[in-house]
Amino acid sequence: MSPTYFSYPDPTAQAELKATAEAIVAPGKGILAVDETNEGIGNLLAKIGLENTVNNRRRYRQLLFTTETLNEHISAVILFDETVHQKTDNGTPFMELLKQKNIIPGIKLDKDVVPLFLSLDEVTTQGLDDLGKRCAEYKKLGCRFAKWRCPLKIGTHTPSVQALNDMAQVLARYAALCQSEGLVPIVEPDVLLDGDHDIVRAQKVTEGALATLYKALNDHHVYLEGTLLKPNMVTPGQGSLQKNSPQEIALATVTVLRRTVPPAMPGVAFLSGGLSEEQATVYLNAINQVQLYAPWRLTFSYGRALQASVWTTWAGKEENVKKAQSELLKRTKANGLASLGKYEDGSVSTAAGKKSNYNANHKY
Numbered sequence: 001m002s003p004t005y006f007s008y009p010d011p012t013a014q015a016e017l018k019a020t021a022e023a024i025v026a027p028g029k030g031i032l033a034v035d036e037t038n039e040g041i042g043n044l045l046a047k048i049g050l051e052n053t054v055n056n057r058r059r060y061r062q063l064l065f066t067t068e069t070l071n072e073h074i075s076a077v078i079l080f081d082e083t084v085h086q087k088t089d090n091g092t093p094f095m096e097l098l099k100q101k102n103i104i105p106g107i108k109l110d111k112d113v114v115p116l117f118l119s120l121d122e123v124t125t126q127g128l129d130d131l132g133k134r135c136a137e138y139k140k141l142g143c144r145f146a147k148w149r150c151p152l153k154i155g156t157h158t159p160s161v162q163a164l165n166d167m168a169q170v171l172a173r174y175a176a177l178c179q180s181e182g183l184v185p186i187v188e189p190d191v192l193l194d195g196d197h198d199i200v201r202a203q204k205v206t207e208g209a210l211a212t213l214y215k216a217l218n219d220h221h222v223y224l225e226g227t228l229l230k231p232n233m234v235t236p237g238q239g240s241l242q243k244n245s246p247q248e249i250a251l252a253t254v255t256v257l258r259r260t261v262p263p264a265m266p267g268v269a270f271l272s273g274g275l276s277e278e279q280a281t282v283y284l285n286a287i288n289q290v291q292l293y294a295p296w297r298l299t300f301s302y303g304r305a306l307q308a309s310v311w312t313t314w315a316g317k318e319e320n321v322k323k324a325q326s327e328l329l330k331r332t333k334a335n336g337l338a339s340l341g342k343y344e345d346g347s348v349s350t351a352a353g354k355k356s357n358y359n360a361n362h363k364y
């Protein structure tokens with residue numbers, strides 16, 4: 001039934017949300033996603049022989065945020081709760097440091113996944129109960145946007161209608177709550193790389209997921225100009241024997257977006273989902289070279305594809321900090337260029353550039 005009553009945020013709130021969303025996807029810039037949970041970052045610390053302590057997690061994030069000229073190609077960072085409250089060695093709060101660098105801080109708000117009862121081994125994302133209150137708190141602490149991820153698995157009979165509708169409703173409720181407290185919601189429906197499906201199936205599933213999501217956002221009166229989308233790129237599954245060119249991947253991805261995402265939404269910031277650093281850059285570049293009209297900015301919001309070489313190079317040692325920071329800058333520059341369609345394939349080489357970042361059931 002069509003609604004007899006609805007409203008949008010007041011004009012001042014709309015203007016603030018829109019300005020923030022647009023600043024995050026400013027030309028040549030993208031997002032550094034460093035919102036790994038304590039458990040997630042623990043796996044990375046273990047790989048370089050470090051204990052998963054509050055201080056080691058802080059030291060790693062300090063390395064990232066103290067990188068000089070980070071803001072040249074990074075407009076925003078996504079943080080995990082603990083990081084919001086941490087400081088550098090010399091006592092500067094991370095939030096203050098980011099502000100000085102003109103980098104917009106955001107917060108991961110989802111509380112991870114739990115099984116979706118009676119589904120086909122699918123999941124739902126938790127964290128809605130106290131969300132309005134948490135949004136207000138993070139806004140007070142200086143966060144200006146948020147992220148919430150809902151994973152969807154491709155299988156013979158999945159994603160199910162149940163899982164698709166659940167994803168859309170959860171993301172729409174989250175988005176509305178964010179906007180009610182002045183945070184720009186990044187909505188992240190993540191169609192996973194896991195599986196042996198081909199690119200055609202990945203395209204159809206991503207199309208269905210985005211169409212369902214945008215209907216729900218509309219139903220919840222979400223102000224699209226003050227939101228961002230963080231989707232997967234459309235690729236064959238990790239286990240597929242099919243290999244597609246970056247141009248085929250780019251065309252499938254842009255085709256899906258054109259069919260499902262309203263032009264009012266200012267920007268798409270892709271996740272890297274297990275792609276290697278170089279793949280993530282090359283695909284983004286190809287996406288920006290597709291000869292079809294695309295009304296949104298198309299950029300990056302990478303976790304693994306911006307940090308894999310940093311981890312390898314740092315190895316937990318103080319003497320490697322500068323070198324690790326330079327690896328980070330190489331990748332941010334490559335992706336900044338790719339977001340403009342100006343990256344030359346293979347022109348940037350980093351320690352873990354070609355290494356796949358995929359692992360089954362990845363823990364964020």
Ligand code: 13P
Pocket residue numbers: 033034035078147149188271272273274301302303304305364
């Ligand atoms: P990846 O780029 O590693 O998939 O991380 C994206 C993400 O959702 C973290 O915010």
